[in-house]
Amino acid sequence: MADLSHGDDADAVNALRSAVMRLGRRLKHQRVDETLSPTEMSVLGTLARCGSATPGELARKEHVQPPSMTRIVALLEAKGLVRLEPHAEDRRQKVVTSTERAEAMLEESRRKRNAWLTAMAEGLDEDEWSKLRAAAPVLEKLAHL
Amino acid sequence: MADLSHGDDADAVNALRSAVMRLGRRLKHQRVDETLSPTEMSVLGTLARCGSATPGELARKEHVQPPSMTRIVALLEAKGLVRLEPHAEDRRQKVVTSTERAEAMLEESRRKRNAWLTAMAEGLDEDEWSKLRAAAPVLEKLAHL
DNA sequence: CGTAACTCATTACCTATGCTAAGGAAAACC
DNA sequence: GGTTTTCCTTAGCATAGGTAATGAGTTACG
CATH class of the missing domain: 1.10.10.10 (Winged helix-like DNA-binding domain superfamily/Winged helix DNA-binding domain)
Incomplete structure (x- = not known):
């Protein structure tokens, strides 16, 4: 498995989570069929x-x-x-x-x-x-x- | 800008959207403070x-x-x-x-x-x-x- | 100046979308 | 054959967002 213990990965994890959540919210608004x-x-x-x-x-x-x-x-x-x-x-x-x-x-x-x-x-x-x-x-x- | 007109990118876009939405839903449940x-x-x-x-x-x-x-x-x-x-x-x-x-x-x-x-x-x-x-x-x- | 138009935050209400709990029917398992 | 389990469903509820309308404060204009 990947090693998530050092700082860079922790940062990536945080960035990922935040971005996924926000992007998800924006995608909701871009629904193709209302x-x-x-x-x-x-x-x-x-x-x-x-x-x-x-x-x-x-x-x-x-x-x-x-x-x-x-x-x-x-x-x-x-x-x-x-x-x-x-x-x-x-x-x-x-x-x-x-x-x-x-x-x-x-x-x-x-x-x-x-x-x-x-x-x-x-x-x-x-x-x-x-x-x-x-x-x-x-x-x-x-x-x- | 990136070229999104050909098939591979369209596929990537779909995969991205679907994955972001699902991952977002799962992240919601993994909230650190209830x-x-x-x-x-x-x-x-x-x-x-x-x-x-x-x-x-x-x-x-x-x-x-x-x-x-x-x-x-x-x-x-x-x-x-x-x-x-x-x-x-x-x-x-x-x-x-x-x-x-x-x-x-x-x-x-x-x-x-x-x-x-x-x-x-x-x-x-x-x-x-x-x-x-x-x-x-x-x-x-x-x-x- | 003073009033009209705009902006920011808020309040009140509504909707969407998920959940849990409980039930009823069909299948699986002694 | 009766009990347990599995699958879908119904009913009721919670959460988290949105829109419309309000109020207070600021800016612009006449």
Whole structure:
């Protein structure tokens, strides 16, 4: 594992935490569809990546409690972005699948997000941006740990 | 500026957004002092870095609306972590200063945060961690842009 | 000067989004 | 076959943010 005991790493940790929190708050405001919360967007993204999933699986992946996921899935279904089907072998569970409409929305949202981040990146040079690009997968891994 | 038009960067942008959001959610739960919200912590951090500031300045820096900052400052004052003084030249404004107690708490919290992130970093190798460390300042810059 | 317009902080109220606790149905396990 | 466990859900609550409206203080302009 990495050694986090000396000062530079402690500083990095603090910078990371602070930046992630603030950036997260700003990203919330840049939602592509005003009627969709950040977590709802994130769920659609997860479904696009992983295909179908049960509410429980989604709750674990999004680090949210099951009751919260129940509501999120219900809202997504009401908006026609997700389909709910009975589970094949286990009748307690349900299977959540994103619709074609969700795919289209994700594509649209990707464009808008990029536009916003492009504006943000005006203030970054190529070197800074490449550091960010290199760190993106690591942050993802960390978020899933 | 960086070129965000091709696919790799679009992917990086998506990964970044998703990871920042999820990591932010998990960091919220790892608060060092249960009685302090993440934004309250962030305000104390800002004060430690920048010295005194008015509520309005803090609201802008934390990307929060003024009324929210009013409440945050009031809570911090009630906990003895912040001192409120009248502004020298402008009697509309107030000056917020962190107390010695806040400094001690920040130091304590830094230790606890590091412990948590150390546990997280168990799953990272040295290369991944160094990428993260390189990106930390860039993320901070982005968060402040 | 004095009043109009603006700015800063605050108050009051509302909403969004998460949580815990509790329940009901299906599966798994003696 | 009855008990325990697992999964989703319902109900109620807490937190943390936002908007709109208020009040006090400052600045600008006529």
